[in-house]
Amino acid sequence: EVQLVQSGAELKKPGESLKISCTVSGYSFTNYWIAWVRQVPGKGLEWMGVIYPGDSNTRYSPSFQGQVTMSADKSTTTAYLQWSSLKASDTAIYYCARHDVHQRPGEYWGQGTLVTVSS
Amino acid sequence: DVQMTQSPSSLSASVGDRVTITCRASQDIRDYLGWFQQVPGKAPKRLISPASILQSGVPSRFSGSGSGTEFTLTISSLQPEDFATYYCLHHDSYPLTFGGGTKVEIK
Numbered sequence: 001e002v003q004l005v006q007s008g009a010e011l012k013k014p015g016e017s018l019k020i021s022c023t024v025s026g027y028s029f030t031n032y033w034i035a036w037v038r039q040v041p042g043k044g045l046e047w048m049g050v051i052y053p054g055d056s057n058t059r060y061s062p063s064f065q066g067q068v069t070m071s072a073d074k075s076t077t078t079a080y081l082q083w084s085s086l087k088a089s090d091t092a093i094y095y096c097a098r099h100d101v102h103q104r105p106g107e108y109w110g111q112g113t114l115v116t117v118s119s
Numbered sequence: 120d121v122q123m124t125q126s127p128s129s130l131s132a133s134v135g136d137r138v139t140i141t142c143r144a145s146q147d148i149r150d151y152l153g154w155f156q157q158v159p160g161k162a163p164k165r166l167i168s169p170a171s172i173l174q175s176g177v178p179s180r181f182s183g184s185g186s187g188t189e190f191t192l193t194i195s196s197l198q199p200e201d202f203a204t205y206y207c208l209h210h211d212s213y214p215l216t217f218g219g220g221t222k223v224e225i226k
Contacts, residue, residue, distance in 0.1 A: 035215075037163075044206065044217060044219050044220040045155075045157075045206050045208075045217045045220070046217065047208070047214060047215040047216060047217060049214075050215075059214070060214075061213075061214040061215075061216075062120070062214060063214075095162055095163070097162075097163075100168075103210075104153060104168045104169060104210055105153065105168075105208060105210050105215060106153060106155060106168070106208065107165060107168075109162040109163060109164070111162055112162055
């Protein structure tokens with residue numbers, strides 16, 4: 001059974017750093033793209049970017065390029081999304097989602113990680 | 120970048136109604152489009168990808184059509200569990216982009 005399990009909710013202050021995770025099981029981690037999607041509370045879905053764990057090839061949306069870093073650890077089958085300096089506007093739910101074998105997005109999703117940035 | 124314009128942004132309908140949601144792409148995206156359902160408090164769920172292919176396990180009352188720049192999601196007979204927000208997502212080229220969403224509410 002394919003599973004994507006995300007790390008728990010975070011409460012951080014502006015300027016702090018953060019790394020959230022998405023640990024997968026039930027398939028070959030290195031063979032499928034994983035995307036990150038942001039959802040500000042009460043708002044729509046925003047595609048942030050995608051990573052191919054096999055070679056860590058990444059593609060970022062221009063809106064998020066330079067604002068976040070995506071990475072993957074093959075030894076723990078975990079994808080990561082990190083910030084070096086959080087802003088209040090980063091408050092959102094973040095989802096990881098795996099592409100399918102045909103590279104179409106969103107076949108399987110994590111449960112989401114709520115990140116709250118507040119002073 | 121491809122922009123996805125989804126309409127309507129919300130609609131009210133009754134159980135049993137036929138519902139149609141439209142997504143328009145700012146340029147030709149072939150059939151590289153998926154439809155997603157999101158129930159409040161839950162992660163999105165893929166219904167259709169590409170444009171007209173129903174995901175395994177999704178009820179047959181859902182259907183998708185279109186290619187190029189205009190796409191449609193149809194629910195033939197709305198059921199209580201279908202009240203949710205629906206999003207389209209193109210995957211023709213980077214960056215991928217979602218439509219703005221359509222909230223389907225109970226009339």
